[in-house]
Amino acid sequence: MTLAHARPGERLIVEKVGGERAFRRRLLELGFVPGTPVELVGVAPLGDPIELLMRGCSLSIRRGEALWVSVRRAAGAAEGCCDAPPPAPTLEAAVTPCGSCRRR
Amino acid sequence: MRIVQAAMSALGAVDRSGAGGATRPEAGERRAAGRPLVIVVGNPNVGKTTLFNRLAGARGRVGNYPGITVERRPGTLRLGGAGEDVELLDLPGCYSLSARSAEEQIAINAVLGLAGNPAPTLALVVVDAGQLIRNLYLVLQLVELEVPLVIALNMIDEVEDEPPSAAAIARIFGVPVVPTSARQGVGLDALAACLREQVSRPPRGRVAIDYPPALERDLARVAAALPPALRASPGRDRGLALWALMSVDEHDELRDVDPDLRAACLAVRRDAGARDLDDEVIATRYAFLDRHASVLHARVDQHLRKRAASERIDRVLLHPVWGFAVFVLVMLVLFQALFSWANPAITQVERATGWLQEQMAAHLPEGLLSDLLREGVVGGVGNVVVFLPQILLLFFFISLLEDSGYMARIAFLMDRIMKALGLHGRAFVPMLSGFACAVPAILATRTMERQRDRLLTMMVIPLMTCSARLPVYTLIIAALFPPAVGWVPVQGLLMVAMYLFSIVVTLAAAAVLGRTVIRGEHAPPILELPPYRLPDPRSTLRMMLERAGVFLREAGTMILVCTVVLWALLSFPRPSMPPAGEPTEAARQHALAESYGGRLGRAIEPALAPLGFDWKIGVGIIGAFAAREVFVSTLGLVYGVGEQDDEAIPLRQRIHEERRPDGRPVYTPLVGLSLMVFFALACQCMSTLAVTRRETHGWRWPAFMFVYMAALAWAASFLVYQGGRLLGL
Incomplete structure (x- = not known):
C-alpha cells in the first residue's frame, strides 16, 4: 500500500520511496529510509496535503507525492504503544516508541 | 538545567591528526588579511538565526549572495580579551548539502569556499537537540567533507529532562559540542569560549562510515x-x-x-x-x-511534551471548521492592520513631508535649487518613508507567524488552493498583503524557500488591487457613474467588480506565467510543521528593523532617484519668467503642458487614443508612475484646478465637463471603465519596480514585470473601449 491510502492514526513502516529523484532524495535525506516507522497524523481540511509524523517530526506532503511512498502496516500496531517489536535491532528501538499513542 | 559542557581538550590530538593536515591553501590565503570567518549552518527551525543574533549582537547586517536572493547575514562576534574578532555568516537553513539547483548549491559553495565565497575557518553547526538524528545527518556530511566544525546542541531547554549526550556526539564525530539554548541565553559564553579556542586550531572531525x-x-x-x-x-x-x-x-x-x-x-x-x-x-x-x-x-519521545501540546493546538487550528475560522480571523487582523492601522502613521509622514515642503517654500529663496530640494528630494524621501509603517507592521506579523509555527499551518491549510495556481501554501500571506500594498508584499515573498516560487509570486502581486488604486477608482466612479440606477447601487458594484477583476486576473496570470515564463523545476513541497513556540520579541524587533533597513537603503535610493526624475520631467523646461506674484493655476497648467512630461503625454497620445484617452490623461498616467494616487493630483494640475484629492468636487466637475475639440465629452462612462481597467493592470508604480529590482538583483525581472503588465493593460483597455463602442456605448 502507499502512504496516500493510509488512514489517519495508522502506524506504518516505510518500504520504499519512489518518484522523481529530487523529491525522493529530499524525503530520504529527511529520514524516510526503508524500515523507518511513520504515522499518518491527519489530512488538511481541504483534503490535501497530508500530515505525517516521522522520527518525532511533523512533515506534510501532498497526496500526489504520497502515492510514491510504499509502506506496510507496522507489526503489532494494534497492541498499543511502546512495545512494538523493532524490525531491526539498531535504529527502531530508539525511534519507534509511542508513535501510536498520539493518534488523533 | 544540567549543562553538559563537553570538554574537548582530549580532542586536540584527533583534530590535529585529521587526514590532509593543513587547512585548505585558499582558505589561509584569502582570509590571511581578514578576521577568521565562522559560518553558521543548520536545518531550518533549529533556532539558528536566534543563536546568530545572540552571538553577533546588534552588529549583524543583512547582505545577499551575488545574483541570488538568499539571505546571507554577516555579523561580528567580539571574543574579547583575545583581541581577535570573528566574522559570523548566517547561511539559509538546509537539511542536506546535496543540491539540484543553483540555489541549493549555495550551501556547498559557502561551506567549501567555492565560487567566489570566502573559505570559512570554521563551521558552527546548530543542531536541534530534540531532532538529533535528522540534524546529525547534516553534521555527518560536513565531517565527511572534512569541514572544521563546532556543534551547538541547541534547544537544550526543550529536552531538559533527558538531554542527549553532548560527550557522546563529540566522541562519535570528533568535534567539540556545546549545549545551548539561544532563546534562554544558556551556554552562549561556553560557545563563544569554544569558538575562540577553536578558530586558531580548527577541529576537523572524523567519522568512519562503511559504505558498500x-x-x-x-x-x-x-x-x-x-x-x-x-x-x-x-x-x-x-x-x-x-x-x-x-x-x-x-x-x-x-x-x-x-x-x-x-x-x-x-x-x-x-x-x-x-x-x-x-x-x-x-x-x-x-x-x-x-x-x-x-x-x-x-x-524521539523527548519532544513528546512539546509535541503533545502542539497536537492539542493543531486539533483546533487545523480543524475543518474552527481551523478556518481562526485562519480567517488572523488574516482579517493582518489585513486590517495593513489597511487601517498603518493609516495614522502614513498620514503623519505625508503631513510632515508637506509641512517641510511648506517651510522650505516659505524660507528658501525661490529658484531651481529650492524647487529640486522641495519637490524632488523632500518629496522623494517622503515617498520612501511613507512605506515604512506598512512594512514594519507586515513584518511584525510575519515574524510572529513564522516564529510561533502558525505560518507553516497557514501553508498547510491553503496549499490545496494555491496548488491550483502552480504555487504552494506559503505564497498566501504575500499575495494577501498585495491588497494593501505591493511593496511590503513583495518583500514578504522571502518567506518562500524556492527562487522560482518567489519570482512567480512577485510577478503577480502588483496585479492585486492595492490601496493606492482606490483614490483613482473613487474619482472616476464618483465623477462618471450615477450612485444608483433604480435600486441597483452602481458605484458600489463597480468597486466590488474592480476587486473581483483583479483577483481573477492575478490568479490567471499566476497560472499562465507559472506554466510558461517562470516554469522552473517541478519540486513538490515538503513542509515541516514545527512545534508551536512562543515568539521571541527580540527576534521580531530585529526582523522588522532589518527588513525596514534593507528597504530604506536599497529600494529607497531608487525611489528617490525616480521621484527626482519624474519631478524634472514635469517641471522642465521651466516657463520663461513667471509673472510677478503668486503663480496662477493657469500659469501652472501652462507650464505643465509645455513640460517634457506634457510633451511626452502628447507624443504617446496616438498609442492611448484607441483606449479612449487624450494626452491630458496621458500626462496623468506619467505622473502616476510616482504612485498611482498621484494620478488624481496630476490631473488636478493638468486641468488647472490645483492639486486635489479624490474627494474634491471641482476636479470631479471638471472631469465631467471636459470636452474634446469636436465637443464630445472626453470622459464617458466607457472611457472611465477603460481607464480603471488600465490602472488595474498597468504597473504604474516605480516603488514596486524598485523593490522588485532589489529582490531579484537586476533590471531583468522588473523590466519584464513592467512590460507584461503594460501590454496586458493596453490590450484589456483596448478591448473594453473598442468593444464598448461596437456595442454602441
Whole structure:
C-alpha cells in the first residue's frame, strides 16, 4: 500500500520511496529510509496535503507525492504503544516508541 | 538545567591528526588579511538565526549572495580579551548539502569556499537537540567533507529532562559540542569560549562510515575525476565525490560543475544498473546514525511534551471548521492592520513631508535649487518613508507567524488552493498583503524557500488591487457613474467588480506565467510543521528593523532617484519668467503642458487614443508612475484646478465637463471603465519596480514585470473601449 491510502492514526513502516529523484532524495535525506516507522497524523481540511509524523517530526506532503511512498502496516500496531517489536535491532528501538499513542 | 559542557581538550590530538593536515591553501590565503570567518549552518527551525543574533549582537547586517536572493547575514562576534574578532555568516537553513539547483548549491559553495565565497575557518553547526538524528545527518556530511566544525546542541531547554549526550556526539564525530539554548541565553559564553579556542586550531572531525564496497569503488572513480583545484586530501576528495554523486544527474541545474566530474558521475550512475546509489548512500548514513541513537540518548519521545501540546493546538487550528475560522480571523487582523492601522502613521509622514515642503517654500529663496530640494528630494524621501509603517507592521506579523509555527499551518491549510495556481501554501500571506500594498508584499515573498516560487509570486502581486488604486477608482466612479440606477447601487458594484477583476486576473496570470515564463523545476513541497513556540520579541524587533533597513537603503535610493526624475520631467523646461506674484493655476497648467512630461503625454497620445484617452490623461498616467494616487493630483494640475484629492468636487466637475475639440465629452462612462481597467493592470508604480529590482538583483525581472503588465493593460483597455463602442456605448 502507499502512504496516500493510509488512514489517519495508522502506524506504518516505510518500504520504499519512489518518484522523481529530487523529491525522493529530499524525503530520504529527511529520514524516510526503508524500515523507518511513520504515522499518518491527519489530512488538511481541504483534503490535501497530508500530515505525517516521522522520527518525532511533523512533515506534510501532498497526496500526489504520497502515492510514491510504499509502506506496510507496522507489526503489532494494534497492541498499543511502546512495545512494538523493532524490525531491526539498531535504529527502531530508539525511534519507534509511542508513535501510536498520539493518534488523533 | 544540567549543562553538559563537553570538554574537548582530549580532542586536540584527533583534530590535529585529521587526514590532509593543513587547512585548505585558499582558505589561509584569502582570509590571511581578514578576521577568521565562522559560518553558521543548520536545518531550518533549529533556532539558528536566534543563536546568530545572540552571538553577533546588534552588529549583524543583512547582505545577499551575488545574483541570488538568499539571505546571507554577516555579523561580528567580539571574543574579547583575545583581541581577535570573528566574522559570523548566517547561511539559509538546509537539511542536506546535496543540491539540484543553483540555489541549493549555495550551501556547498559557502561551506567549501567555492565560487567566489570566502573559505570559512570554521563551521558552527546548530543542531536541534530534540531532532538529533535528522540534524546529525547534516553534521555527518560536513565531517565527511572534512569541514572544521563546532556543534551547538541547541534547544537544550526543550529536552531538559533527558538531554542527549553532548560527550557522546563529540566522541562519535570528533568535534567539540556545546549545549545551548539561544532563546534562554544558556551556554552562549561556553560557545563563544569554544569558538575562540577553536578558530586558531580548527577541529576537523572524523567519522568512519562503511559504505558498500561497490559504492566505495564508484566513489573512487568519481574522486579520480575531480579537477586538481578541488583536490585536497583523500578523505575530503571522497566527501566531494559523495556530494557530486548525490547531486549531479542529467537534469540538475547546478552551475560550474567540472565537465569531467559530471561525466564521471553520469557514467557511474549509468553503470550502477539496478543498484540505487541514492538509497545506498542515504540508508548507510542513517543506519550509522541510528546505530548510535541509544548512545546519544536521541529518543524521539523527548519532544513528546512539546509535541503533545502542539497536537492539542493543531486539533483546533487545523480543524475543518474552527481551523478556518481562526485562519480567517488572523488574516482579517493582518489585513486590517495593513489597511487601517498603518493609516495614522502614513498620514503623519505625508503631513510632515508637506509641512517641510511648506517651510522650505516659505524660507528658501525661490529658484531651481529650492524647487529640486522641495519637490524632488523632500518629496522623494517622503515617498520612501511613507512605506515604512506598512512594512514594519507586515513584518511584525510575519515574524510572529513564522516564529510561533502558525505560518507553516497557514501553508498547510491553503496549499490545496494555491496548488491550483502552480504555487504552494506559503505564497498566501504575500499575495494577501498585495491588497494593501505591493511593496511590503513583495518583500514578504522571502518567506518562500524556492527562487522560482518567489519570482512567480512577485510577478503577480502588483496585479492585486492595492490601496493606492482606490483614490483613482473613487474619482472616476464618483465623477462618471450615477450612485444608483433604480435600486441597483452602481458605484458600489463597480468597486466590488474592480476587486473581483483583479483577483481573477492575478490568479490567471499566476497560472499562465507559472506554466510558461517562470516554469522552473517541478519540486513538490515538503513542509515541516514545527512545534508551536512562543515568539521571541527580540527576534521580531530585529526582523522588522532589518527588513525596514534593507528597504530604506536599497529600494529607497531608487525611489528617490525616480521621484527626482519624474519631478524634472514635469517641471522642465521651466516657463520663461513667471509673472510677478503668486503663480496662477493657469500659469501652472501652462507650464505643465509645455513640460517634457506634457510633451511626452502628447507624443504617446496616438498609442492611448484607441483606449479612449487624450494626452491630458496621458500626462496623468506619467505622473502616476510616482504612485498611482498621484494620478488624481496630476490631473488636478493638468486641468488647472490645483492639486486635489479624490474627494474634491471641482476636479470631479471638471472631469465631467471636459470636452474634446469636436465637443464630445472626453470622459464617458466607457472611457472611465477603460481607464480603471488600465490602472488595474498597468504597473504604474516605480516603488514596486524598485523593490522588485532589489529582490531579484537586476533590471531583468522588473523590466519584464513592467512590460507584461503594460501590454496586458493596453490590450484589456483596448478591448473594453473598442468593444464598448461596437456595442454602441
